[in-house]
Amino acid sequence: MSALATITFTAMLASLYLVFLYAPTETTMGEVQRIFYFHVSSAWTSFLAIFVVFIYSVRFLATRNRDLDTKALSAAEVGAVFSTMVLVSGPLWAKPVWGIWWTWDARLTSAFVLWLIYLGYLTLRRLVESPEQRARLCAVFGVLGAVDAPIVYMSTRWFRTQHPQPVIAGGEGSGLDPQMRLVLYLTFLAFVLLFFYLWRLRCDLERTQEAVESLERQAQLREAS
Amino acid sequence: MTFFRQAGAIFWKDILVEFRTKDALTSMLLFGLLVILMFHFAFEPDSLETERYGPGLLWMTFVFAGILGMNRAFAAERENDSLQALKLAPISWGAIFLGKMLANLLFMLLAETAMLACFALFFNFDLLPRLGWMSAITLLGTLGFASVGTILAAVSMNTRMSDVMLPILLLPIALPVVVGAVESTAAIFTDPPGEALGFWVKFLVVFNIIFVTLPLLLFEFILEE
Numbered sequence: 001m002s003a004l005a006t007i008t009f010t011a012m013l014a015s016l017y018l019v020f021l022y023a024p025t026e027t028t029m030g031e032v033q034r035i036f037y038f039h040v041s042s043a044w045t046s047f048l049a050i051f052v053v054f055i056y057s058v059r060f061l062a063t064r065n066r067d068l069d070t071k072a073l074s075a076a077e078v079g080a081v082f083s084t085m086v087l088v089s090g091p092l093w094a095k096p097v098w099g100i101w102w103t104w105d106a107r108l109t110s111a112f113v114l115w116l117i118y119l120g121y122l123t124l125r126r127l128v129e130s131p132e133q134r135a136r137l138c139a140v141f142g143v144l145g146a147v148d149a150p151i152v153y154m155s156t157r158w159f160r161t162q163h164p165q166p167v168i169a170g171g172e173g174s175g176l177d178p179q180m181r182l183v184l185y186l187t188f189l190a191f192v193l194l195f196f197y198l199w200r201l202r203c204d205l206e207r208t209q210e211a212v213e214s215l216e217r218q219a220q221l222r223e224a225s
Numbered sequence: 226m227t228f229f230r231q232a233g234a235i236f237w238k239d240i241l242v243e244f245r246t247k248d249a250l251t252s253m254l255l256f257g258l259l260v261i262l263m264f265h266f267a268f269e270p271d272s273l274e275t276e277r278y279g280p281g282l283l284w285m286t287f288v289f290a291g292i293l294g295m296n297r298a299f300a301a302e303r304e305n306d307s308l309q310a311l312k313l314a315p316i317s318w319g320a321i322f323l324g325k326m327l328a329n330l331l332f333m334l335l336a337e338t339a340m341l342a343c344f345a346l347f348f349n350f351d352l353l354p355r356l357g358w359m360s361a362i363t364l365l366g367t368l369g370f371a372s373v374g375t376i377l378a379a380v381s382m383n384t385r386m387s388d389v390m391l392p393i394l395l396l397p398i399a400l401p402v403v404v405g406a407v408e409s410t411a412a413i414f415t416d417p418p419g420e421a422l423g424f425w426v427k428f429l430v431v432f433n434i435i436f437v438t439l440p441l442l443l444f445e446f447i448l449e450e
Contacts, residue, residue, distance in 0.1 A: 116397040127384035155401035
């Protein structure tokens with residue numbers, strides 16, 4: 001096991017302990033509020049991932065090093081996983097607390113749009129034949145999507161300020177208990193480590209796959225000749 | 226030839242091609258009329274409801290009609306296999322983008338003008354006193370949308386199922402411009418105009434600055450091979 005794997009594993013265990021045993025129970029929401037640590041950490045990590053996609057897409061376009069494209073793709077795939085976790089844990093938390101599965105709150109809406117951007121990116125990857133062209137087109141879409149994500153967040157936030165809030169007013173950001181804040185930050189840290197660990201695994205997998213494909217092509221050529 | 230004259234030449238070429246077949250324009254216009262027809266039977270709006278839902282209806286129609294039109298943006302090049310020739314021309318690839326984008330903008334604006342007239346006519350909506358603002362908002366909203374749409378049409382042109390791919394890629398990215406356009410249109414539909422008008426118009430200007438510049442820079446990576 002690599003050092004990163006060990007650290008990630010320890011951090012995830014520690015965050016489980018912190019979330020379920022150390023963090024105080026929220027007075028009004030009760031135990032269900034503990035999903036908040038995973039929910040918010042996943043959301044932040046999914047935004048971190050699109051930033052990683054952006055960096056590697058730009059670097060790929062500048063250098064044409066195929067490995068940078070592999071890194072962008074892997075970050076997008078892992079980012080899509082975290083993004084999906086946001087969309088699953090959000091309603092699970094909202095239903096018992098607010099009585100509704102979904103509200104068009106700025107954070108929820110932009111998480112949803114980010115998820116759609118990830119899915120667009122991954123769909124695009126499957127639909128372009130040539131690997132070289134696929135890398136370029138995806139890098140272009142990756143840059144557009146990553147620049148768009150914060151603008152989507154701002155626009156939905158401003159949209160909200162002009163409309164009445166549907167069910168609840170404030171968010172969890174206001175006046176968070178110091179103990180809770182500590183747990184949140186440490187859980188986020190664990191999630192960031194998890195992201196980097198999964199990202200590296202996914203990169204390795206992609207490289208192996210590419211190696212297999214190139215070996216297969218060589219074998220086919222040898223057979224043909 | 227300077228950059229802008231090159232872009233002008235591409236723009237003119239696309240206009241000539243379009244006015245020979247009128248494919249994109251007819252499909253956008255008919256689609257717009259059909260949506261207005263459906264809207265009447267789906268909601269049977271009175272004048273207050275027209276004020277309330279009109280901006281959303283208009284922009285939904287503009288967006289989906291625009292997608293129809295933009296799916297044809299590179300149709301001439303693809304069907305005649307003339308993209309290669311276009312790339313060989315001694316002009317900057319950014320100019321190709323600018324020319325195509327401006328042509329798409331013009332087609333969308335023409336279709337939108339007709340749709341707006343039909344909307345005012347069918348729903349007895351008094352558009353004349355708002356015509357100045359409405360034109361400005363339509364121009365700003367359509368510019369950003371056409372710019373992102375043109376580059377993503379070029380991306381999706383290279384995929385299998387390109388017709389489906391364009392909306393999947395474009396709609397999440399174009400969400401902020403739709404929000405801004407609907408909100409500012411809603412602000413002028415009330416009498417007197419809503420306070421949010423200035424804010425959202427500024428937002429549209431900022432979105433346009435970012436999303437006209439970025440595709441202009443990224444376009445060359447799509448054409449390359």
